[in-house]
Amino acid sequence: MTDMTTQISAAPQDIINRGTLRERLEEPFMRGGQIGLLLLLALVFFLPVLGTLLTAVRTIPDITQNGAWALPASYEWGNLGRAFVEMLPYLKASVIITLPSVAGTLLVSMMAGYALSRMRFQGRIWMFLVIVSLSFVPIHTQLIPVFRLMSDLGLHDTFAAQIIVHIMRQIPFAVLIMTNFFNTVPGELREAGRIDGASEWTIFRRIYVPVARPALSALIVLEFTWIWNDLLWGLVLTQGAGKKPVTVGILSFEGEYEIAWNMVASGAVVAAIPTLAVFLAFQKHFIRGMTMGSVKG
Amino acid sequence: MAHVTINQVIKNYGAVRAIKGIDVDIDDGEFVALVGPSGCGKTTLLRMIAGLEDITGGTIEIGGKVVNGLQPKARDIAMVFQNYALYPHMKVADNMSFSMQLAGASKDEIKVKVEDAARILNLEPYLDRYPRELSGGQRQRVAMGRAIVRNPKVFLFDEPLSNLDAKLRVSMRAEIKSLHQRLGTTAVYVTHDQIEAMTMADKIVVMSEGRIEQVGTPLDLYDEPANLFVAAFIGSPSMNLLEAQVCDGGVRFADGTVLALSGTEGFETGRPVIAGIRPDTFELAERGLTVQVNVTEPTGAETQVVGQIGDTPVTCLMRERISGRYGDVLHVLPQGPVHLFDPETRQRLGTARAAIVN
Amino acid sequence: MNARLTPWLFLMPAIAIYGIFGAYPIFQTFAISLTDQVGVAEPGKFIGLQNYVTLIQDDYFLNALKHTGIWVIAFLIVPNSLAITIALLVKQTFWGASLIKTVFFLPLALSFAIVGVVWGWIYEPDVGLLDQLLIGLGLESLIVEWLGPDAATYSVIAAAAWRQTAFATVVFLAGLSSIPTELIEAAKVDGGTRRQIFFRITLPLLKPASTIAVSSALIHALLATEIVLTMTEGGPFGSSEVVGYRMYMETFWNYKFGYGAAIGVIVTLMTAILVVPYVRRMAKAQERDWS
Numbered sequence: 001m002t003d004m005t006t007q008i009s010a011a012p013q014d015i016i017n018r019g020t021l022r023e024r025l026e027e028p029f030m031r032g033g034q035i036g037l038l039l040l041l042a043l044v045f046f047l048p049v050l051g052t053l054l055t056a057v058r059t060i061p062d063i064t065q066n067g068a069w070a071l072p073a074s075y076e077w078g079n080l081g082r083a084f085v086e087m088l089p090y091l092k093a094s095v096i097i098t099l100p101s102v103a104g105t106l107l108v109s110m111m112a113g114y115a116l117s118r119m120r121f122q123g124r125i126w127m128f129l130v131i132v133s134l135s136f137v138p139i140h141t142q143l144i145p146v147f148r149l150m151s152d153l154g155l156h157d158t159f160a161a162q163i164i165v166h167i168m169r170q171i172p173f174a175v176l177i178m179t180n181f182f183n184t185v186p187g188e189l190r191e192a193g194r195i196d197g198a199s200e201w202t203i204f205r206r207i208y209v210p211v212a213r214p215a216l217s218a219l220i221v222l223e224f225t226w227i228w229n230d231l232l233w234g235l236v237l238t239q240g241a242g243k244k245p246v247t248v249g250i251l252s253f254e255g256e257y258e259i260a261w262n263m264v265a266s267g268a269v270v271a272a273i274p275t276l277a278v279f280l281a282f283q284k285h286f287i288r289g290m291t292m293g294s295v296k297g
Numbered sequence: 298m299a300h301v302t303i304n305q306v307i308k309n310y311g312a313v314r315a316i317k318g319i320d321v322d323i324d325d326g327e328f329v330a331l332v333g334p335s336g337c338g339k340t341t342l343l344r345m346i347a348g349l350e351d352i353t354g355g356t357i358e359i360g361g362k363v364v365n366g367l368q369p370k371a372r373d374i375a376m377v378f379q380n381y382a383l384y385p386h387m388k389v390a391d392n393m394s395f396s397m398q399l400a401g402a403s404k405d406e407i408k409v410k411v412e413d414a415a416r417i418l419n420l421e422p423y424l425d426r427y428p429r430e431l432s433g434g435q436r437q438r439v440a441m442g443r444a445i446v447r448n449p450k451v452f453l454f455d456e457p458l459s460n461l462d463a464k465l466r467v468s469m470r471a472e473i474k475s476l477h478q479r480l481g482t483t484a485v486y487v488t489h490d491q492i493e494a495m496t497m498a499d500k501i502v503v504m505s506e507g508r509i510e511q512v513g514t515p516l517d518l519y520d521e522p523a524n525l526f527v528a529a530f531i532g533s534p535s536m537n538l539l540e541a542q543v544c545d546g547g548v549r550f551a552d553g554t555v556l557a558l559s560g561t562e563g564f565e566t567g568r569p570v571i572a573g574i575r576p577d578t579f580e581l582a583e584r585g586l587t588v589q590v591n592v593t594e595p596t597g598a599e600t601q602v603v604g605q606i607g608d609t610p611v612t613c614l615m616r617e618r619i620s621g622r623y624g625d626v627l628h629v630l631p632q633g634p635v636h637l638f639d640p641e642t643r644q645r646l647g648t649a650r651a652a653i654v655n
Numbered sequence: 656m657n658a659r660l661t662p663w664l665f666l667m668p669a670i671a672i673y674g675i676f677g678a679y680p681i682f683q684t685f686a687i688s689l690t691d692q693v694g695v696a697e698p699g700k701f702i703g704l705q706n707y708v709t710l711i712q713d714d715y716f717l718n719a720l721k722h723t724g725i726w727v728i729a730f731l732i733v734p735n736s737l738a739i740t741i742a743l744l745v746k747q748t749f750w751g752a753s754l755i756k757t758v759f760f761l762p763l764a765l766s767f768a769i770v771g772v773v774w775g776w777i778y779e780p781d782v783g784l785l786d787q788l789l790i791g792l793g794l795e796s797l798i799v800e801w802l803g804p805d806a807a808t809y810s811v812i813a814a815a816a817w818r819q820t821a822f823a824t825v826v827f828l829a830g831l832s833s834i835p836t837e838l839i840e841a842a843k844v845d846g847g848t849r850r851q852i853f854f855r856i857t858l859p860l861l862k863p864a865s866t867i868a869v870s871s872a873l874i875h876a877l878l879a880t881e882i883v884l885t886m887t888e889g890g891p892f893g894s895s896e897v898v899g900y901r902m903y904m905e906t907f908w909n910y911k912f913g914y915g916a917a918i919g920v921i922v923t924l925m926t927a928i929l930v931v932p933y934v935r936r937m938a939k940a941q942e943r944d945w946s
């Protein structure tokens with residue numbers, strides 16, 4: 001009996017000790033394992049990028065002799081230069097398409113987001129739901145009629161057609177983001193503006209737009225990447241090389257160089273540089289935009 | 298400067314009537330506090346005066362002119378918001394002068410006005426800062442500066458001190474009051490804090506559930522609350538409300554204790570009443586009302602005894618230093634007025650005073 | 656400005672642009688899907704549901720539909736479970752966190768065109784990066800014809816999953832960061848083991864993030880057009896076709912606009928069914944915000 005009671009009373013103490021002890025012993029192993037696993041995953045994740053970069057700056061004989069994973073025998077930076085020159089018309093087209101598209105998207109969606117978030121009117125929730133739903137509409141439902149409409153309007157194979165379509169496609173998501181952002185701005189600012197004698201437009205332009213700057217930078221980075229990276233519209237709405245964006249360019253580049261891997265890789269690097277640069281420079285904004293209610297990727 | 302007349306004002310939100318026909322007259326230069334628990338409609342009423350909410354029925358006049366259909370900017374009012382609503386991207390000076398900029402005032406004129414307001418509010422060193430670089434009290438002052446710069450007919454305040462810490466609130470209270478006395482502009486001040494209302498206002502409007510319970514000067518409300526709602530709402534700690542019956546020469550409480558009062562002669566014996574006794578009027582006595590102590594809270598100057606008489610919770614504020622514990626018993630007698638209310642209509646019946654107990 | 660008109664004035668540019676170039680085309684697609692239109696030159700004649708009837712007997716389409724099914728299942732499981740693992744690891748180790756994060760986020764910045772080109776060449780027999788890597792590791796036995804008829808769909812999915820994992824990692828990391836540390840600490844104080852804390856506290860609180868990651872995976876899996884187009888063009892012998900790509904081919908390659916539109920309608924309906932829960936969730940959140 002005495003034995004048992006001692007045991008019982010000692011037991012909880014024991015369990016706690018053993019638990020903490022085990023955890024203490026486990027801790028370094030767990031941590032080591034975690035770091036190891038993370039590094040391994042990161043490496044695997046990074047291999048495609050690394051391989052592309054390596055291949056871009058090598059010669060074909062170097063690749064065939066030493067295999068794809070060897071360090072370059074010589075660094076052929078000229079590959080990138082050649083790829084850049086050949087890609088230049090596409091890069092130009094992408095810039096001409098992307099910048100106005102982003103600006104247009106921002107303006108239109110800020111106005112709509114402001115109205116949805118800060119004004120009370122009949123049909124507001126309904127309008128918001130329509131916009132959320134539209135952000136899921138697959139491009140496939142619009143491809144054919146838009147193609148036809150642009151042909152009818154005489155806009156086929158123009159920058160204007162691509163710009164309009166990009167703005168249209170981005171409106172739902174951008175309005176969603178701006179609405180959600182303006183929801184976080186105190187409504188009292190608008191009321192203070194009204195009492196100060198500002199019109200609705202003045203309140204929007206002089207109070208809400210400046211306040212929205214953090215959300216805007218996130219949205220700009222995101223929209224830039226998405227619009228720049230589009231492929232389907234670039235394929236469908238263009239004919240001549242002059243109006244095709246760089247995403248289409250890389251495909252014809254691939255067709256042209258077939259087995260010249262170093263040139264294909266160089267082309268890919270050149271085509272990816274603008275979005276990569278924007279991404280690396282504004283990673284924080286990008287991620288924040290992504291998580292502001294995003295469903296895209 | 299102007300007087301404000303609120304005449305039979307009604308506000309509906311869908312099918313819900315939030316303001317149920319309110320009349321208030323605010324004299325030129327008066328400081329009026331709208332006070333009541335949250336949801337009583339005080340903020341809605343203020344926003345209707347500002348023009349931020351539509352008026353469902355009735356009229357609001359500012360300076361003798363009906364303003365029902367007017368935009369806020371046409372009403373010549375200025376408002377201080379609960380969260381200040383400072384424009385975060387503008388410096389203090391621009392925050393204060395935004396309305397003048399919009400109205401197209403000249404740079405010189407703006408500069409003079411902003412500097413005047415800054416001087417009054419001790420904001421001169423901060424004119425070039427952004428709101429985020431200011432403390433809570435400074436932001437509060439900028440919000441007031443924005444109102445002062447406009448030199449409006451009426452100042453509207455929507456719980457302007459509720460985001461400040463206790464100490465700052467007390468000093469800002471005095472500051473707003475002295476500012477009002479200097480400028481002499483009509484002011485309407487919404488608060489849920491009756492102490493703020495008592496200390497600052499010339500006139501208090503007590504509201505509950507979209508109606509006015511009582512209008513009067515702070516001391517009127519304190520000394521002669523019109524009903525149980527006002528009695529319980531005004532004064533801190535709250536008035537003790539005890540069920541009793543009128544008996545010969547006084548009232549008899551539920552536990553059988555008789556309190557001798559002068560002033561109950563007019564009431565019929567056996568009439569149920571509710572006796573309202575302010576906590577600070579109690580004094581220790583040999584015999585009297587029996588308080589079972591729950592806790593005593595010494596503050597130094599006085600001791601707050603929280604307990605119950607019978608089943609009714611009571612608070613007594615004693616000048617003596619009492620160290621009672623849970624379960625102790627005290628005897629107390631009120632040495633001030635005893636307010637009598639009708640339990641049915643909840644209206645005030647009259648005031649009695651404790652008679653000398655023999 | 657009239658107070659009742661003002662909101663609509665602010666909404667007008669968005670409504671006008673989307674209405675003309677987005678909403679009107681959606682209705683047109685439905686209309687075109689009921690015709691036998693070929694090319695853009697002239698409208699087809701009304702043939703009712705004939706296109707849909709043909710579709711369910713079209714072996715090419717059914718083959719593509721089967722692959723789309725594989726896409727959806729694979730895309731729901733692989734990128735999301737990988738991402739949640741990565742997010743937890745990154746969150747727990749902190750070691751070189753920002754550099755590591757960048758590595759995982761990087762694919763997000765790449766277009767599907769680039770991903771397709773790069774991975775197409777990773778999969779190249781013998782000289783491709785993957786075969787070279789396996790040879791280097793002495794695992795030649797694992798080598799298959801990555802973009803051959805048997806493996807093509809899975810290889811393309813793997814390439815797309817690479818990018819999708821990046822997205823899901825971002826979302827889950829954000830989700831993890833939004834869980835207050837006090838909650839985890841409280842669970843520890845309450846005596847929770849690591850496993851209990853993960854399944855009982857962390858995972859339920861990741862629900863909003865999961866909704867986003869899952870709906871994104873669904874949508875990308877249902878479309879999958881751009882990456883198939885760049886990597887395999889559906890081949891070899893249709894072994895990697897998906898419905899989105901089928902629609903593109905029928906329309907802009909075979910010029911069967913009516914038929915292509917019918918596929919577009921089906922893709923849209925599938926998407927609609929899958930995103931309804933998400934939209935309802937958003938609606939609730941918004942009504943709460945606005946009340």
